Amino acid sequence: MLLAIDCGNTNALFAVHDGSRWCSQWRTATNTSRTADEYAVWLHQLLAMDQLGLGDIDACIISTVVPQSLFHLRNLSRRYLKCEPMVIGEGDLTLSITSATDNPAEVGADRLVNAVGARSLVEGALLLVDSGTATTFDVVTEDDKFIGGAISPGMYLSLEALHDAAAKLPRIAMQKPEKSIGTNTVNAMQTGIF
Secondary structure, rough: EEEEEEEEOOEEEEEEEEOOOEEEEEEEEEEOOOOOHHHHHHHHHHHHHHOOHHHHHEEEEEEEEEHHHHHHHHHHHHHHHHHOOOOOOOOOOOOOOEEEEOHHHHOOOOHHHHHHHHHHHHOOOEEEEEEEEEEEEEEEOOOOOEEEEEEEEOHHHHHHHHHHHHOOOOOOOOOOOOOOOOOOOHHHHHHHOO
C-alpha cells in the first residue's frame, strides 16, 4: 500500500492507496516541529481505526511546500514504514506534467501535483484553482505543460490580514454570507472574502 503525504502550509493530508482505490485519509495541522516519532504515533492510531498498520505500508510519496517538515516526514517513512520515500521535486522522479516556466525548480510541489491529479481526470487545457493558505490559479496546456499562473492570499490569510491591519475589524469565522451585500461589519467581511 502507498502512503501519500501532501504537506501544505496550514494542513497536511495523509492518504492510503491500496493499488486500486483510496482506502483512508486524515488531515492534521502542519507543525514544523512535529517529529517522525510523533507522526508515527498519530498515524499508527489512525491506521488501526481502519484495521491497518504501519507494516501494511510499503511505499511513500511526499509532496510538501514546507521544507522544515520534509526532514521529519522522510524519517517517518524510513524508520517506521521501512521504505525510501519518493519526494516531488527531488531526484529523478518524473511527472506526467512538465514545467515550462522560467524557473521550473521553483514551482511548488503542491501546484505540480494539482496539475497531475487534474490531468488524470480531465483532458485538454486546464485552469486549476486551489484555495488554501494561498489561492493559486494555474494553467496546464493540452500537451501537458505547466506554464504558470497566479498566487494570491488565501481566504483565511486575507481574513487574518484584515483583522491584524484594521483596528476596528474583528476576527471572524469563515462562513458563507446569507446575502451578497453585507449590512453589518461581519456580513460585509464575509461577503468580501467570498
